[in-house]
Amino acid sequence: MSSTDHHHTNSESAAPDPAHQSSGDSQPGKGWGVFLFFMIGFVGSLLAGWVLFPDLLYSKKNQPIDFNHAVHLDIVDDGCNSCHYFEEDGSFTGMPDLSKCVDCHESAQTDDPEEIKFVDEYVTPGIEVPWLNHSKQPDCVFFSHSAHVMGAGMSCESCHGDIGTSEHTRVYEENRLTGYSRDIWGKSISRLGKPEPGEPLPMKMNDCAKCHEEETGHKGACFQCHK
Amino acid sequence: MKIDRRDFLTYTTAAVLGGAAGTMLTPAPWKLMDDAAIWTQNWPWTPVPETGPVTYKPSICTLCPGGCGINVRFVGNRPVKIEGLKDHPVNKGALCPMGLSGLQYVYGPDRIQSPLKREGKRGEGKWKKITWDEALAAVTEKLSALKKSENPQSVACITGADHGTLSNLIARFMTVYGSPNLMRQASAQDTGEQAVFLTQGKQGKPGFDIENADFILSFGAGILDGWGSPGRMFRLYGERNPKQKIIQIEPRLSDTAARANRWIGINPGTEGALALGLAHVIIKESLYSKNFIEKFAFGFDDWTDAAGIAHTGFATMTAAYSPKKVCEITGISKAIIETLAREFAGSSRPLAINGRGQGVLPGSIDETLAVHALNALTGNINQMGGVFVIPEPACAKWPDPGMDATASNGMQQPRLDGAGSDAFPNSRSLLNRVPGILNGAKGDSPVQALLVVDANPMYTLPDTAATQKAFDRIPFIVSFSSFMDETTAYADYILPNHAPLERYQDVPTPTGMSHQVISLAAPVMDPVYDTKHTGDAFIKIAKALDGFLGEAFPWDDYEAFLGDTLKDQWGVLKEKGVVEIALDPASSDGFVFNTASAKYEFYPAARAGEGKKDIDVLPSYMPAAVEGDEKEFNLLLFAYDSIRLSGSAMANAPFMTKIVDDTVLKKHMGIVEINPATAKKLNLREGHTAQLATPRGKASVIVHLYEGIMPGMIAMPRGLGHTAYSEYLTDKGTNINSLMAQVEDPASGLDMAWGIRARLSRA
Numbered sequence: 001m002s003s004t005d006h007h008h009t010n011s012e013s014a015a016p017d018p019a020h021q022s023s024g025d026s027q028p029g030k031g032w033g034v035f036l037f038f039m040i041g042f043v044g045s046l047l048a049g050w051v052l053f054p055d056l057l058y059s060k061k062n063q064p065i066d067f068n069h070a071v072h073l074d075i076v077d078d079g080c081n082s083c084h085y086f087e088e089d090g091s092f093t094g095m096p097d098l099s100k101c102v103d104c105h106e107s108a109q110t111d112d113p114e115e116i117k118f119v120d121e122y123v124t125p126g127i128e129v130p131w132l133n134h135s136k137q138p139d140c141v142f143f144s145h146s147a148h149v150m151g152a153g154m155s156c157e158s159c160h161g162d163i164g165t166s167e168h169t170r171v172y173e174e175n176r177l178t179g180y181s182r183d184i185w186g187k188s189i190s191r192l193g194k195p196e197p198g199e200p201l202p203m204k205m206n207d208c209a210k211c212h213e214e215e216t217g218h219k220g221a222c223f224q225c226h227k
Numbered sequence: 228m229k230i231d232r233r234d235f236l237t238y239t240t241a242a243v244l245g246g247a248a249g250t251m252l253t254p255a256p257w258k259l260m261d262d263a264a265i266w267t268q269n270w271p272w273t274p275v276p277e278t279g280p281v282t283y284k285p286s287i288c289t290l291c292p293g294g295c296g297i298n299v300r301f302v303g304n305r306p307v308k309i310e311g312l313k314d315h316p317v318n319k320g321a322l323c324p325m326g327l328s329g330l331q332y333v334y335g336p337d338r339i340q341s342p343l344k345r346e347g348k349r350g351e352g353k354w355k356k357i358t359w360d361e362a363l364a365a366v367t368e369k370l371s372a373l374k375k376s377e378n379p380q381s382v383a384c385i386t387g388a389d390h391g392t393l394s395n396l397i398a399r400f401m402t403v404y405g406s407p408n409l410m411r412q413a414s415a416q417d418t419g420e421q422a423v424f425l426t427q428g429k430q431g432k433p434g435f436d437i438e439n440a441d442f443i444l445s446f447g448a449g450i451l452d453g454w455g456s457p458g459r460m461f462r463l464y465g466e467r468n469p470k471q472k473i474i475q476i477e478p479r480l481s482d483t484a485a486r487a488n489r490w491i492g493i494n495p496g497t498e499g500a501l502a503l504g505l506a507h508v509i510i511k512e513s514l515y516s517k518n519f520i521e522k523f524a525f526g527f528d529d530w531t532d533a534a535g536i537a538h539t540g541f542a543t544m545t546a547a548y549s550p551k552k553v554c555e556i557t558g559i560s561k562a563i564i565e566t567l568a569r570e571f572a573g574s575s576r577p578l579a580i581n582g583r584g585q586g587v588l589p590g591s592i593d594e595t596l597a598v599h600a601l602n603a604l605t606g607n608i609n610q611m612g613g614v615f616v617i618p619e620p621a622c623a624k625w626p627d628p629g630m631d632a633t634a635s636n637g638m639q640q641p642r643l644d645g646a647g648s649d650a651f652p653n654s655r656s657l658l659n660r661v662p663g664i665l666n667g668a669k670g671d672s673p674v675q676a677l678l679v680v681d682a683n684p685m686y687t688l689p690d691t692a693a694t695q696k697a698f699d700r701i702p703f704i705v706s707f708s709s710f711m712d713e714t715t716a717y718a719d720y721i722l723p724n725h726a727p728l729e730r731y732q733d734v735p736t737p738t739g740m741s742h743q744v745i746s747l748a749a750p751v752m753d754p755v756y757d758t759k760h761t762g763d764a765f766i767k768i769a770k771a772l773d774g775f776l777g778e779a780f781p782w783d784d785y786e787a788f789l790g791d792t793l794k795d796q797w798g799v800l801k802e803k804g805v806v807e808i809a810l811d812p813a814s815s816d817g818f819v820f821n822t823a824s825a826k827y828e829f830y831p832a833a834r835a836g837e838g839k840k841d842i843d844v845l846p847s848y849m850p851a852a853v854e855g856d857e858k859e860f861n862l863l864l865f866a867y868d869s870i871r872l873s874g875s876a877m878a879n880a881p882f883m884t885k886i887v888d889d890t891v892l893k894k895h896m897g898i899v900e901i902n903p904a905t906a907k908k909l910n911l912r913e914g915h916t917a918q919l920a921t922p923r924g925k926a927s928v929i930v931h932l933y934e935g936i937m938p939g940m941i942a943m944p945r946g947l948g949h950t951a952y953s954e955y956l957t958d959k960g961t962n963i964n965s966l967m968a969q970v971e972d973p974a975s976g977l978d979m980a981w982g983i984r985a986r987l988s989r990a
Contacts (some may be wrong), residue, residue, distance in 0.1 A: 030234070037238040041245025049253020057258070091281055138268055139275050178265040185261075189254045204261075 053190045058173040058182050065122075065131055066114045069166045072124060080164055081157045092145035098128050132172040134183040135160065142227045152215070162198035253484030260471055265984050279303025285312050285804055287734050287748035288326045288458075289567035290877050292388065292416075293317070294737035294744065295326055295458035296805065299728065299751045303530040306728065306752055307332055311458060316744050316807050317603045318458025319735055321465060323870055326458065328880035332726055336882065336953040337710045339723040349699070350717045359759060362722050367771040369703050370404065372645065379405030379637035383674045385658060386748070387681030387876055390735040392792045393762050395622065396785070397680060400765050403628045403779040404772070405637030408674070410644055410658045413749055413977050416738055418595040421653045423616050423977060425609070425831035426599060428821030431616040431892030433599075435580055436741035438463060439612035441470060441705060442574035444567070446581035446598050447477040447497040451486055452868045453585040455739030472574075474567070476501065477583070479867055479900070479942050480935025491567075492767045492937050495865050496981045497557040498581060500848040501564070502601055504553030507545040508568035511603050515572065519606030519827070523818040526830020526845070534878030539841040541600065541829035548848070558937075577605050584868030586738070587687075587875070587945060589977035596831070596846035603827050609817055617736045620745050623794045628779035629923070643673055644976075651976035659969045659978040662688060665697035672700040679706045680724075680761055680887055683876035685713040685951065689980065690923045691965035707761040712878060716951040724761045729754045731762075733793060733800070747793075747800035760785045794905070835975070843974075854968040855922045857983025862905070863940045864921060865982030866963045874945025874964075881955040891944055897960030899987065900933040900942045909987060910912070921985045923968050926961040930987070941987060 041146050083096045091171035101123070107121045136144060148154045156164065173182035186202030187195060193200060209219040230238070250256060267273070282301045288309075297313020300308040309329045311322035315743060327445050332338075347353030357365075373382055384401055386394050391412055401409045419433040435455075437443060441794035448454045450473065451464060464486065475487035476498065484490035493501060509515050520527050528540040550561040557564075571577045579601040583590060599614070607613035607974060630638070641648060644657035651657060665672060677698075688694045698704065698717055708716035709726050724730065727748065734746040763783025769776040782788040790797045796806050822828045834844045853863070866874075871886050884892075891898055899919055901911065911917060915930040919941075930942070936942055947960030972979035 030237075031239060033234075034241040037241035038245035038248075041242035041247075042249035043245075044245040045249030046253055048257040053253065053255045053258075087281075091282075097280075138265060139278075140268065175262060175264040177259070179269060180265065184442055185258070189255070189258065215301075 035136060049187070057176060059176055061132060061172045061174055063132055063169040063172060065118045065169075067169050068114075069164050071167070073164050084156070086146060086150065090144075090146040090150070092149075095131050095133065095143075098122060098126070101129075132174070132181070134172065134181045134200065136169070137184070137203065138180070140226055142225050157198075159201050159203070161195075161200035163200070230681075233353045266786055277303045277307070279305075284751040286728065286751050287315075287732075287746040287804065288322070288329060289732050289734060289748045290325050290329060290332065291453075291740050291873075291875060292390075292734075292745055293323070293326075293458060293736040294454060294740075295322055296746070297322065297326060297329070299750075300313065304752075306333070313747075315805060317456050319462050319739065321455035321458040321461035323405075323453065323461065324883050324886060325870075325873055325877075325880065328882035329728065331880040331882055332710070332877070333728050333752070336955065337712075337878075338726065338756060339709060339711055339715070339721055341759070342723065342757070343721040345719045349719075352716065354721075359722075359757070362720055363764065363767050363771065365720055366678075366705055366722070367768050370768065373675055374405065374633055374774070377633055377636070378675065379633055380408060380640040381675035382406045382674060382678070383408035383410065383643065383661075383676070384680065385677040385682045385684055389655065390619070392622065392733050392789050393680075393785075395792065396762055396765060396788060399625070399628065399779060400769055400776070401513070402638060403634060403769075403774075403776050405630070405634030407638055407642045408644075410656045412658045412663065412682065412684065413589045413654070413656055415589055415595075416581030417655065417977060418589045418592050418975070419582070419964060420655075421592055422595040423614075424598045424653060425596065425833050426603065426822070426828050426831075427616060428499075428823070428828075429616040429618070431618045432736065432738065434615040434617040434736070434741040434955060435578060435739050436612050436615065437578060437739070438579070438741075440576050440578035441468075441472065441612065442571060442577040443471070443473045443568055444571055444577065444579045444601070445473065445475050445483070445487070446502065446579065446594075447463040447475075447583040448580045449481055449483045449584040449868050450475075451483040451870065452481055452872045454483075454582060454868075455586075456737040457870060459737070459740070469724035472570075478865070478937045478940055480933075481584070481867060482870070484935075491559060491563060494556070494558045494937070495863060495940065496568075496851045496853070499591060499846070500548065500553050500556040500581070501559065502594070502597035503545055503548040503763045503846070503848055504550060504557070505562050505568040505571060506541075506597070506600055506604060507548045507553070508550060508565050509572045509601075510542050512569070512572075514569065515604040516606030519818065522822070523606075523826050524603065525822070525824035525826035525828045525832075533916075538830065539845065541845055544842070544845045544847070551880060556850075571601065572605055574605075574708070576610070577607060578602065578614070583981060584866070584945075585874070587866075587868065588980065589972075589975070590981065591625060591849070591851060591972050591979040592975045592977065593846045593849065594979075597848070600829060601612040603829065606818075608827060609819075615741050617743055620735050620743065620796075622792050625792075629775040631774045634774065639910060641810055646976065654976050656710035657976045658684065659688065660971065660976060662690065664699035666693060667701055668700075670704070675702045676703040677701045677702065677705070678720070679708070681707070681708070681716050681876060683714045683878075685717055686878075686951075686962060687874065687876060687964060689964050689967035689978065691962060692924065696887045697945065707764065709758065710878070711951055711953070712876065713949065722761075722764050723756070723758045724764075725750070725754050725758045728752055729758070730760050731789055734790060738849070743809075744805060745796065745800070746805045749801065749804065762788060850982060851970050851972075851979050853970060853980060853983050857984065860921065860984035860986045861939075862987055863982050863983045864899075864902075864919070864963075864966065864985035865940065866945045866967070867942050867944055869944050869946070872944050872946030878949060878952060878956055879946055884955060884959065890933075892960045893929055895958050895960070896929045897943055898931045899928040900931050900936045901987065902936050902938040902940070903932045903934060905938045905940075906930065906932050909989075911987065911989065916990045917987050918990045919966070919985060919987055921966040921968075921983045923983065924966045926966060927990060928961060928987075940982075941985060 085093055108116050183200050184203045212220045279302050284299045286297055288297045295318035296312030298310045298312045311318050311320040313320040342357050342359055343354040344357045346355045360480050366754045388394055398409055423433050450460050453842055473487040474489050475484040476491045476493050478495045489801040502859045527542055529543050531537050550564045554561045579598045581598040644660045645651055646654045646657045683692055705720045706715035707722050707724050708715040709724045728751050730750055732748040736743045766780050769780040799806055820827055823832050871883055913932045917928055917930050919926045919928045943963045948962030949956040967983050969978040970980040
């Protein structure tokens, strides 16, 4: 019988005065309750999205060797070019491979524990150092360092920041989904605001287009980067 | 406060809605959307380019006989691009579309990945993978059995070339085995070789110093359509001297004609008559080189031989080719003929060349003799900007191998194709005659086993249906191709060669080069599949056969053979890739000729003989009677060549088919070009589907109206309509060879056809 009763109650209560019914049947603060829960969800997701999400999205890794750019820059003759140079055909070497390091570090030059570790773990067995590249782009992107550095006369710092004077490597924040560095998107998860002076610039497609528009007057064509 | 089920649902909904609204105001959804797009690029099945250091390895392109230098770009261990080699003497950095797409021949879907044995019916495409030992044993067993039955001459071999060490190796194999039937498909190169042999007494290929000529009179040679060495010809146009004139004579406005200084339309097949008409004007107006004619020429004027018999000379003979008569034959006006002759003879370094399109068809020997006579009239032989004879490269001569009685007997049998016989003494190979001979043979087929190397006769020979019928009669066909071409698809065993970039190959002086350039195509990569160099396969088979074959091949492998054969040059070739014997007009032969008269023979005495009239010996014009009844087939169909299509045994790479115009190929339909006036008469309009019929075949085609083709004629390109290979080539357009018939040149046995009669009707 209960189900019939319930049905009965329902239809009866719905019919005569819905407004009265509504305030009479539930608590007077139900509207506030709805608002409260809405706000809990709203604020909670804001916090999650702005605070928790970036921490969850990126894993933190350290470079295999704590490389000191400042020390090297003091010793070498030709600035960044000493290790990161252009080939004759204009292609850019990027990160030097082990053979370039071995030119100087066949054995440890100092008693710095990082250098000793480098020699023992990589130079002696002849293993390339698995450096984590903060600026690595997907394979579908064609980027010519030559056009920017040799052609447009840009400095390394203008995109890569003051990395040349750093004494320690930065923590590498790897996007768990894509595998690329957080630097590509930019430190700011909202992509609002500009990076501090000395920080690397973000390197998403829109960043390329924005700079190209400012410098050359147009964003460029698809095939310039996507061959 | 009591929360019932309804409240719970309400509050949860509120929280979810709040969460959703809040989330939309955080970067999370937008960031995740972007990341998800990039995440898809990391899926393991998404193709990713190789990474690694960029390096270059130089080599030589062996996809055609052009012999262009290439530079292969590597990323890590993967070749990713082919570029022209800047300092190679042939192409100096330029490269044709085929050369540029060379990597698709290595990695493409047409590659044969291991030795195969036919399972189903011939051409059905059912294959069984076998090991190399099994494949070599099967071929050895068959050859051994044929030899035991005293029938070695029934083994025939078709190769792609008869220059280079691989063909030397195969020739040695065939000789010691005991078969004279080593053949290849002849081209304009053959008629060119015969012309310089008949007139100058020299064995070798004609070479043209086209870069230094100031007036190039091209009788249909597709200089920009793949004639000679495409890379070299591209460079010629790229660095063209504005004073250099190119006159293109052909019935269709080809790419070459469009970029020439002048295009002169001519009735197809009448080029020889025009050459003789030009000679007539040059002689009549006394514009020829007196020095050359008086001191170094034989048979120019009338003469009397030792027996006292009076003979007609070239000058008297050309009297029959007055501008009026030549105008009737060629359709070119008298005034143009006269002006052209004067301009040609009046230039300081004029050069006449022929070979229709890429020179795929040999054409008439008389036509080539007539064109060559123009070069002689102006004394432009062995001169800067003229014609040279390029000898065969000096290779080590191996001691004559021992031969058993069966082999000796086999070698004394006449060649199946009749080349070198009394009828065709100067021809080296007449593969064009073979299908007819096989189809006409009574009883067992005279060919019991066929070996095919670097050739695709079932596609490239005219009259595909007859060729297939002939091949049906051959009980045992072995293909050494790297690709599933038409002939290979019809074979019983496939012993796949390495792809061009994976193997050693010496490249003799490319077609048309005016000085000797010998190159070595060294492998730039390890073989991708389970393939074997055809040279190695032949050495292995030789060693496994009885008799003297093993002795004749003491080398361990082809590389050892190559090194021993190239002797002194091997070291330099391995290091530099090229040996150049530079052109030096001062010390070159000058006007030294090796003919009986020791002069340039306008009257080629080598052609004279019992019962031959002077008119048969002197170059003359005989209309090539192309097949077909004029009433039934009211149009003339001819094939043209394009640099974007390959009509040779090495078919198009997918990249090349991509750049074919939609006036050539539309989806799976080939397009036929027709003059708008002719189309109007036939009631055909642009884009109409029509039935094209010749006495040899039929095809469905699309009509394209083209002002650049002479009225009454229709044209289609070579290189389409494959029935084998993969989806990138199969059933795209029409194989024009399947509509064609050969016309045997009575003087040489070579195919002198330039077209066939045809009919086009609304489908």
